[in-house]
Amino acid sequence: MAGLIYNELLVITGRWRSYIGFIGISLLMPLILWGFSVGGEELHQDYTKELGGTFMVVGTIINSFLATYIIMNALWIHIPFLITLAAGDSVAADGANGIFRITLTRSVSRFKILVSKLLASYIYTAALLIFCAFWSLGIGSIVLGTGDLIVIDNGILILDESRAWIRMALSFSLAILVMCMVATLCFMFSTMVNNAVGPIIGTMFLIIISYMIIGIPLEIFEKIEPYVFVKYFNVWWDAFKDPIPWSEIVKKLSVLGVYTVSCFGIAVYVFLKKDIKS
Amino acid sequence: MILETRHLTKSFGTRKAVDALNLEIPDGSVYGFLGPNGSGKSTTIRMMTALISPDEGEVFIQGKSVQSFGNDALGQVGALIEKPDFYKHLSGKTNLEMLARMDGIDSSGIQPVLERTGLGARGNDKVKTYSQGMKQRLGIAQALLSKPKLLILDEPTNGLDPQGMKEVRDLIGELSSEGITIFISSHLLDEVQKICSHVAMISFGKLITAGKMEDLLTESDLLTTEVQVDNLDTAIQLLSTRDWVHRCDIVDGVLRVGISLDNIPQMIQILTENKIKVSTIIPKTSLEDLYLSKLGTESQI
Numbered sequence: 001m002a003g004l005i006y007n008e009l010l011v012i013t014g015r016w017r018s019y020i021g022f023i024g025i026s027l028l029m030p031l032i033l034w035g036f037s038v039g040g041e042e043l044h045q046d047y048t049k050e051l052g053g054t055f056m057v058v059g060t061i062i063n064s065f066l067a068t069y070i071i072m073n074a075l076w077i078h079i080p081f082l083i084t085l086a087a088g089d090s091v092a093a094d095g096a097n098g099i100f101r102i103t104l105t106r107s108v109s110r111f112k113i114l115v116s117k118l119l120a121s122y123i124y125t126a127a128l129l130i131f132c133a134f135w136s137l138g139i140g141s142i143v144l145g146t147g148d149l150i151v152i153d154n155g156i157l158i159l160d161e162s163r164a165w166i167r168m169a170l171s172f173s174l175a176i177l178v179m180c181m182v183a184t185l186c187f188m189f190s191t192m193v194n195n196a197v198g199p200i201i202g203t204m205f206l207i208i209i210s211y212m213i214i215g216i217p218l219e220i221f222e223k224i225e226p227y228v229f230v231k232y233f234n235v236w237w238d239a240f241k242d243p244i245p246w247s248e249i250v251k252k253l254s255v256l257g258v259y260t261v262s263c264f265g266i267a268v269y270v271f272l273k274k275d276i277k278s
Numbered sequence: 279m280i281l282e283t284r285h286l287t288k289s290f291g292t293r294k295a296v297d298a299l300n301l302e303i304p305d306g307s308v309y310g311f312l313g314p315n316g317s318g319k320s321t322t323i324r325m326m327t328a329l330i331s332p333d334e335g336e337v338f339i340q341g342k343s344v345q346s347f348g349n350d351a352l353g354q355v356g357a358l359i360e361k362p363d364f365y366k367h368l369s370g371k372t373n374l375e376m377l378a379r380m381d382g383i384d385s386s387g388i389q390p391v392l393e394r395t396g397l398g399a400r401g402n403d404k405v406k407t408y409s410q411g412m413k414q415r416l417g418i419a420q421a422l423l424s425k426p427k428l429l430i431l432d433e434p435t436n437g438l439d440p441q442g443m444k445e446v447r448d449l450i451g452e453l454s455s456e457g458i459t460i461f462i463s464s465h466l467l468d469e470v471q472k473i474c475s476h477v478a479m480i481s482f483g484k485l486i487t488a489g490k491m492e493d494l495l496t497e498s499d500l501l502t503t504e505v506q507v508d509n510l511d512t513a514i515q516l517l518s519t520r521d522w523v524h525r526c527d528i529v530d531g532v533l534r535v536g537i538s539l540d541n542i543p544q545m546i547q548i549l550t551e552n553k554i555k556v557s558t559i560i561p562k563t564s565l566e567d568l569y570l571s572k573l574g575t576e577s578q579i
Contacts, residue, residue: 003379010376014367098363102420105327105357105430108380109349276329 004112008120012086021082021128029071029135033143036067064140065149065164071136072175072236079175080182080207081200082128087121087186088199091271095194100276114191114271118264121183126176133172151240159240171239174249178233181256181263182207185229188263191270194278229259280305280428280459281326285335288321288483295321297483298335303428303461303476308454310474310491311463312569318483319463320360323432326461327357339428356426358434362417364405370416371401374423381424388423395419396445410437418446422453429453431462435469447473471565479572486572495563502562503542505533508555516548524570536567 012018036043043062091114094100104110149164151157159167182203189199210230213221225231235252238245281303288296296318303309313319324330326337328344328351337344342351364373374388392401395415400408408416414437421429434450435443443466450460450473464470470477471491478488487494507513510528517535518526522544524536537545542561549556 003382007376007379010368010372011365014365097366098361099365101329101359102362102364102377102417103380104329104349105352105355105359106377106380106424107349107353107355108382113380273331275331276324 001112001116004108004116005119005123008090008116009123012089012120012124015086015089017089018086018124020085022131024082025128025132025135029132029139032071033067033135033140036062036140037143061148061150062144063147063149064137064144065146065159065161065168067140067144068133068136068168069149069151069240071132072171076233077207077211079129079132079179081204083121083125083179083183084186084200084203086124087183088190088203089196090117090121090187091190091267092193092196092199095276095278096196098278104276110272111268114268118184118187118267121187122180125179125183129172129176129179133168137168149240153237153240157240157242159242167239170244171236174236174239174253177253178235178256181229181260184260184263184267188267188270191267191274229256232256279303279338280340281430281461282338283322283326283335284338286322286325286332286337287334288318288325288330288332295483296325296332299480299483299485301478301485301488303459306454306457306459307476308450308460308462308474310470310477311461311480312467312470312477312565312573313463313480313486314573317480319480320432321483322480323357323359323430323461323463326430327355327359328352329359354424354427355430356421356424356428357430357432358417358421359430359432361410361433361436362413362420364413364416364420366406367404369402369404370397370408370412370419373405373416374401374420377420377423383424387425391419391422394422394449411439411442414438414442414446418449427458429458429460429462431460433464434462435464435466443469467564467566467569477565479569481573491565494568495565502564502567503535503537503545504558504560504562505535505545505549505556506558507533507549508557512552513549513554516552516554517545520548524567536570 094103103113146161146164148161149159149167151159185206186199186203189202190196193199207230210228214225214228214231232252232255235249235256238249238252279302281301283299283301286296286299287294299318299322311319311322321330325332326339326344328349332345336346339351339355344351364370365376368376371388371392374391375385378385378388389398389401392398395418397412397415397419400412405413405416414434418431418434421431431450435446438446447469450462454460454473462470462474474491476489477491477494479486505513510531510533513533514526514528517523517533522537522541526533526535528534535545539561542559546556546559
């Protein structure tokens with residue numbers, strides 16, 4: 001299996017499309033960090049205004065942790081798109097390019113090939129988010145420095161630097177798991193068609209529609225809201241609550257897990273039954 | 279039998295692409311698989327290699343059912359299905375390394391198969407820089423990678439120049455002499471006649487005839503007789519109007535007449551009565567004649 005995953009990673013790293021996400025992050029992050037460094041005072045004032053007279057803030061609350069926290073909020077819709085660029089290609093491109101005529105006539109099973117492709121997509125997904133973390137936390141620490149993380153969400157949570165690092169690691173880990181669900185969804189679409197654009201459009205369409213459903217305050221939509229997967233995407237946010245709501249995290253991950261397994265199950269069924277005619 | 283199909287059937291919509299096809303491919307043979315475009319050759323080959331699932335019937339490779347054992351049954355099979363496609367952004371060698379990893383074999387066999395298919399010096403170049411002929415050779419190289427006992431080749435000389443076609447023909451001969459069974463589909467009847475020991479013909483998904491090449495050609499009474507005469511134009515005018523003349527044309531200054539063995543004396547009589555001097559008559563049986571007699575007109579090829 002390791003050899004098959006290595007094969008898939010060779011394919012992913014050999015395609016220029018796979019680097020769009022990394023290039024995008026490399027262009028966007030310096031801009032955002034620069035924005036924080038020059039416009040941080042304004043944000044600092046907004047934050048301290050919300051804190052009211054309760055706290056006396058010495059120095060600045062603007063640091064790489066707060067910047068990362070805000071960036072994660074802002075990029076939440078866009079990261080799935082970057083992930084679908086690789087996951088969408090995974091199966092569909094091999095079908096479209098006739099590669100399956102070579103690979104599926106060998107003694108290795110279709111199931112193993114499919115699993116290796118999915119795992120390679122997960123590795124790509126994790127790499128993209130780790131790269132994001134490298135910029136916002138790594139380079140961000142150099143540009144903006146570190147310090148306490150102040151989170152205002154139904155109250156105020158102040159995390160000292162050592163705890164902030166741990167919470168950030170937890171948050172990114174949860175974000176990776178969520179994005180793996182997105183990758184699996186896109187992967188499922190990828191088994192159904194013979195072009196890479198379809199799965200990308202299909203996945204993004206579903207995510208956007210789902211966000212609209214949970215955003216519109218209508219009773220009919222509220223009824224189906226618990227079954228809409230994007231409702232559980234915010235599980236990464238739970239890493240910044242105190243105490244950490246582990247049961248809530250497990251519940252959200254379980255729901256996303258059911259979606260992931262279902263999408264993978266459908267992908268397996270479709271791929272194993274698929275006639276390779278092209 | 280190294281490869282066997284039993285009652286193999288596949289439909290696409292209402293069209294039956296392959297209809298209850300029974301084939302038996304003996305161990306060590308070079309088996310030609312012929313049929314007009316759309317006759318079901320590719321669908322049959324795809325069912326043999328687990329790319330398409332049959333609606334009915336089974337394919338057995340060394341007694342193992344492809345439908346029951348899936349890709350496990352393809353352990354000793356090398357296949358080249360239609361035009362070979364690879365990851366164009368990777369080198370030929372990297373593509374083969376990936377396939378070697380899939381086969382669970384070490385990469386020491388890669389350079390020899392590249393050399394054998396004439397790609398030894400170009401292995402490190404990206405596939406996107408390869409000509410169609412080179413891709414075809416790489417396709418054959420990947421089929422040989424796992425040292426197969428059975429090679430399934432679908433139009434292996436597609437895109438090759440005459441020299442390349444001869445090299446592939448020679449390679450097939452070499453592989454056959456090493457004991458590898460080769461199942462080959464091709465439109466080039468002359469090629470098939472040169473290299474195959476057995477042949478099967480299908481039309482509309484149904485088996486028309488199958489057996490040893492020699493037996494089938496002997497059984498056929500359709501001959502392409504080469505006739506050398508002193509007046510080609512008159513001879514062709516005299517013969518082409520006869521209903522027992524299957525075809526009549528001039529190739530390299532020689533009259534080629536498609537007739538049955540029984541009609542040869544009649545032909546000689548007509549030519550001599552019309553004061554045409556006949557110097558030689560060489561009756562020949564070709565696969566093309568057999569093909570046309572079994573499957574109809576030339577336009578179907």
